[in-house]
Amino acid sequence: MSVYDNRDDRGYLTEQPASRTRFYRDKRNGKIMGVCAGIADYTGFDVNLVRVCFIATVFMSGGSVLPFYFIAGFVTPTKPSALDYENREDRQFxxxxxxxxxxxxxxxxxxxxxxxxxxxxxxxxxTTENRSLAKEIEQLR
Structure with missing residues (x-):
């Protein structure tokens, strides 16, 4: 069963089909749960910049944002491997x-x-009458 065909044996959809415009955790590029890597992938920012901003936010908030990080890590689905990018142009698009x-x-x-x-x-x-083109085509035959 592919990511795009999420049907069980009876033909019922078991979950939402994968979408490139949805937010996912990126565990392949992540360090702890992949939330910062997912944010970086979704927004287009550098993953290291997102991590530094998150750490700064943790220190400035006195650690009160850490529960939100773990909640996001448990609630957000993991990015399906079928949605990996072919190249940089695909990612930017x-x-x-x-x-x-x-x-x-x-x-x-x-x-x-x-x-x-x-x-x-x-x-x-x-399609227009073009003598030189017709002559070249005849020479190729």
Whole structure:
């Protein structure tokens, strides 16, 4: 059974399917429970910066935030291995989606319009009467 097909033997969903826009603990990159690594992954900040900020918060609060850390560690699900990033560009894309879904959708639409325009240019070049292109194609045969 894959992460995206969370059905039991009777066909009922057993849990929510994995989502790239949800907050998860990142135990693979974490030190204690993976909460700081999960926050870093979700927000796009460096994990060491998140850890330093957390330690500073613990000292400034007199340790009163530690229970929240452990509660988050027990309540938050672990990041499924199927959601690991392929490369740095993939990580940046999904962090951008979490930060601003509207801006990401606009960027994708803009890229698709550019690709569509370039394909239309290629199509018009190939379909118009072009003697030199026809001559090159005939030479290749």
């Amino acid at each position: 999904w962090q951008g989606v979490r930060a601003s879904p509207t801006r990401t959708a606009k960027d994708i639409r803009s890229r698709m319009r550019d690709i569509d325009r370039r394909l239309a240019d290629i199509e018009s070049y190939v």
